[in-house]
Amino acid sequence: MEIINSNQTYTEMVNEMRKLLADTMHRMYEHGFVVAAEGNISVRLLNNQVLITPSGLDKATVSPEDMVRIDLDGNVIEGNHKPSSELHMHLAAYKLRPDVNAVVHGHPPFSTGFAAAHISLPSSILPEVTALLGDIPVVEYGTPSCEELAKKVEPYLPSYDCFLLENHGVLTLGKNLQHAFHRLEILENSAKVTLIARLLGGEKLLPQAEVEKLRKKSQ
Ligand SMILES: [Zn+2]
Incomplete structure (x- = not known):
């Protein structure tokens, strides 16, 4: 579960998560990671319930009360x-990854640009990308807001934490919401750095020994 404190009631914990989701969605909007009603984030609650952002609402002004509590089959509680509408992708992540307690999906322009060009991002370009994101697969296109997209992502979920979704956007997973959000921020920054490095003649990747050291350290 995301946060649990023995003195907290379940309702208090859910309310805290509602606020955290709204605050994080506003940060996504302010950073330009989503526009209009785009993007969605969720957290796993106790009893395998999930708190997720609503469909179709302006993400700049979405409020804690707008969040929707669902079960792992997508039924509204x-x-x-x-x-x-992307709940299938979120639920697939929770079902296949017991270690995942938060899911973030957005359309940040630099990493979405790579996804639109079907070009992968090198994970050994910067130490924080190597250590915190790992390899980043490019997931084949699936129609947004359909179960088809979840089906395309599913084969990658057991082995990766960050994904480029072809012609669509990005998806990141985390042990809590801050962790998943930070991964999206680092992913977007790495896309910017990769693009700039390529304008300057191309990135020089970290040596394999350093990659292994960083990955070992982050485990
Ligand atoms: Zn999307």
């Missing part, structure tokens, strides 16, 4: 709105 509590909420005044429809859950995100």
Whole structure:
């Protein structure tokens, strides 16, 4: 679960998560990682319930009360709105990865540019990318908001934490919401750095021994 404190009631914990989701969605909007009603984030709650952002609402102004509580089959338990239309992708991550407690999906322009060009990002370009993101697969295109997209992502979920979604955007997983959000921030920054390095003649990757050292350190 995301945060649990023995003195907290379940309702208090859910309310805390509602606020955290709204604050993180606003950060996504402010950073330009999403525009309009795009993007969706979620956290795993107790009893394998999930709190997810609503479908179709302006992500600059989405409020804690707008969040929707669902079960792992996507049934709404509590909420005044429809859950995100990308819920299948989120639920697939929670079902296949017990270590994952938060999922973030957005369309940040630099990494989405690589996804649109079907060009992968090198994970050994910067130490933090090597250590915190690992390899980043390019997932074959699936129609957004359909189960088809979740089916395309599923084979990659057991082995990776960050994904480029062809002609669409990016997806990151984490042990908590901050972890998943930071991965998306680092992913977007690495796409910027990769693009600039290529304008300057091409990136020089970290040596394999350094990659192994960084990965060992981050385990
Ligand atoms: Zn999307």
